[in-house]
Amino acid sequence: MAPKKRPTASGAKSASTHGGATASFTGLRVGVTVVIDAGGGTLKVGIAEDGVGSTRVLANAGAKTKGGGHGAAATLFGAEIDEARDVNGMTMRRPVDRGYVVNWELEREVLAHAFRHALGVDPSGCDLVVTEPPFALPSVMEKLDETVFEYFKFRRVCVATPAALVKRYADFVDEKKRGAKDLSVLSRSGIVLDCGFSFAHATTILDGKQVVKGIRRLNLGGKTLTNYLKELVSFRQWNMMDESVVIEDVKEKACYVADDALVELEKCKERRGGVVRREYVLPDGIHVLRGYVREEEAEKKENDDSDEDDDDEDDDDFGARGPKKRKKKVPIPKKPKVVKADEPDHQVLTLVNERFMVPETLFNPSDIGAQQCGVCELVAQAVDNEDMEEAHQALCLLDVIVTGGCTKFANFMERFERDLRPLLSETFGLRVRRVSDPIKAALLGGMHLASDREFFESNSITREEYAAKKADIREAYQNFEYQSTITGRLIEYAAEPQTVDDKALEKQCAALTPTLERLVIPAAQ
Numbered sequence: 277m278a279p280k281k282r283p284t285a286s287g288a289k290s291a292s293t294h295g296g297a298t299a300s301f302t303g304l305r306v307g308v309t310v311v312i313d314a315g316g317g318t319l320k321v322g323i324a325e326d327g328v329g330s331t332r333v334l335a336n337a338g339a340k341t342k343g344g345g346h347g348a349a350a351t352l353f354g355a356e357i358d359e360a361r362d363v364n365g366m367t368m369r370r371p372v373d374r375g376y377v378v379n380w381e382l383e384r385e386v387l388a389h390a391f392r393h394a395l396g397v398d399p400s401g402c403d404l405v406v407t408e409p410p411f412a413l414p415s416v417m418e419k420l421d422e423t424v425f426e427y428f429k430f431r432r433v434c435v436a437t438p439a440a441l442v443k444r445y446a447d448f449v450d451e452k453k454r455g456a457k458d459l460s461v462l463s464r465s466g467i468v469l470d471c472g473f474s475f476a477h478a479t480t481i482l483d484g485k486q487v488v489k490g491i492r493r494l495n496l497g498g499k500t501l502t503n504y505l506k507e508l509v510s511f512r513q514w515n516m517m518d519e520s521v522v523i524e525d526v527k528e529k530a531c532y533v534a535d536d537a538l539v540e541l542e543k544c545k546e547r548r549g550g551v552v553r554r555e556y557v558l559p560d561g562i563h564v565l566r567g568y569v570r571e572e573e574a575e576k577k578e579n580d581d582s583d584e585d586d587d588d589e590d591d592d593d594f595g596a597r598g599p600k601k602r603k604k605k606v607p608i609p610k611k612p613k614v615v616k617a618d619e620p621d622h623q624v625l626t627l628v629n630e631r632f633m634v635p636e637t638l639f640n641p642s643d644i645g646a647q648q649c650g651v652c653e654l655v656a657q658a659v660d661n662e663d664m665e666e667a668h669q670a671l672c673l674l675d676v677i678v679t680g681g682c683t684k685f686a687n688f689m690e691r692f693e694r695d696l697r698p699l700l701s702e703t704f705g706l707r708v709r710r711v712s713d714p715i716k717a718a719l720l721g722g723m724h725l726a727s728d729r730e731f732f733e734s735n736s737i738t739r740e741e742y743a744a745k746k747a748d749i750r751e752a753y754q755n756f757e758y759q760s761t762i763t764g765r766l767i768e769y770a771a772e773p774q775t776v777d778d779k780a781l782e783k784q785c786a787a788l789t790p791t792l793e794r795l796v797i798p799a800a801q
């Protein structure tokens with residue numbers, strides 16, 4: 277098979293910037309609904325009519341390669357970034373800062389590239405479901421409208437928060453795989469914890485609607501964790517301050533959430549970091565294109581071998597402890613290391629307590645000096661708000677949905693559930709579940725929404741409606757009324773409550789928690 281052509285600077289440029297958006301989409305597919313979840317770190321795109329197979333996760337960034345030995349420096353977008361041969365020294369220019377788009381020009385380039393190359397669509401002939409983070413400023417909302425209606429010229433657009441779409445995904449898409457619908461679907465209530473790139477949000481949803489006072493934000497996400505890891509390894513080993521892409525990969529492959537950080541720190545005091553220690557082989561752009569964590573087995577064996585040697589060394593060092601019968605050292609013939617002619621000496625990063633101290637920040641932000649509470653307190657505070665009765669709080673806690681890339685750390689769920697429990701009243705039940713695909717959940721929820729045509733149309737606006745009501749819409753943004761009044765912004769995550777028998781539901785509630793017997797859930801019409 278012929279090797280894939282390496283993207284070049286000129287190729288990337290012509291794909292992204294020439295001729296504005298509309299001129300360059302001619303001949304591409306129209307008449308479909310595009311779904312976009314544009315996060316601070318990743319851009320998730322798909323076509324509702326084509327289902328899961330059409331979804332793509334791309335970097336929401338333009339990447340600049342270092343150039344040098346392998347050719348000129350290039351600006352890459354989308355899949356070109358994943359396919360780049362040399363990630364060393366690659367720098368990312370991101371349109372999103374602290375969760376909100378600040379560089380719309382770059383965001384348009386990234387989107388245009390995704391429409392053209394990842395989806396093959398002409399936006400001016402398509403409908404759109406797009407996400408927007410909660411509490412977006414009026415200027416951000418206006419820019420989003422301008423981009424989708426005036427720049428890309430979509431025909432009809434529905435804007436929703438990721439939390440609303442994740443809840444929909446968890447209830448209608450993910451749930452289907454697990455069989456019968458349950459309490460959370462019937463009551464349309466729950467809490468969504470989304471730990472993404474820029475920050476973590478806990479959003480309370482009661483009877484299908486987001487409770488505005490039940491939304492809490494922690495200004496800390498995957499980006500902060502990567503930066504923290506960068507600082508730690510740069511201080512202790514190699515200078516990796518310019519290697520965000522490499523260190524993000526180290527974080528994703530080697531870090532985990534500790535059950536108890538203090539116990540884990542004790543383990544690290546064992547010789548050479550004990551069982552916690554791992555080695556990450558750094559990419560060199562020639563033999564190792566993507567870094568990896570060295571096999572545990574190989575590592576263990578290596579440790580055992582070297583332990584024997586080291587023990588003897590210790591004896592020598594501390595010979596003053598007294599006459600000690602030295603074992604006669606039988607020279608063990610060492611297997612000669614077979615070195616292939618082209619096998620280089622890999623550069624490795626040794627990771628010990630960094631592996632769990634970095635994700636620990638999500639639970640204890642004060643570790644890095646952030647004056648905020650961790651993700652467990654975030655959920656507890658979101659649900660404990662003045663707009664909700666106790667019984668409703670209890671109902672929401674029966675469906676805590678966890679999503680976002682940072683929740684993929686090993687052991688995240690166990691620790692989260694264990695630390696959240698003591699923060700809640702004993703009388704409340706607690707059920708925590710993670711969506712099966714934490715990065716794509718909002719996208720899949722959006723695709724499901726788009727496939728419910730009637731619901732989509734009643735929660736979206738057309739380009740013509742936008743042009744006619746633009747001034748009113750902007751005024752409403754200024755007044756922060758969008759959650760309740762503006763058409764085109766999704767208010768409820770699903771159309772109707774599911775067909776529900778009140779008695780059965782109350783019984784189900786009562787079985788889970790005693791305080792819910794008082795609760796009255798609205799029945800389906």
Ligand SMILES: Nc1ncnc2c1ncn2[C@@H]1O[C@H](COP(=O)(O)OP(=O)(O)OP(=O)(O)O)[C@@H](O)[C@H]1O
Pocket residue numbers: 314315316317318319375471472473474475497498499524527528529679680681682683684685714715
């Ligand atoms: N296996 C993994 N383990 C740990 N972290 C991961 C893993 N996979 C991805 N991540 C991290 O998840 C983050 C991206 O998550 P996600 O795509 O949910 O965020 P986003 O939607 O781009 O951001 P936001 O919602 O904050 O705007 C990145 O910081 C990435 O490093």
Ligand SMILES: [Mg+2]
Pocket residue numbers: 314315316438470472473680
């Ligand atoms: Mg996100």
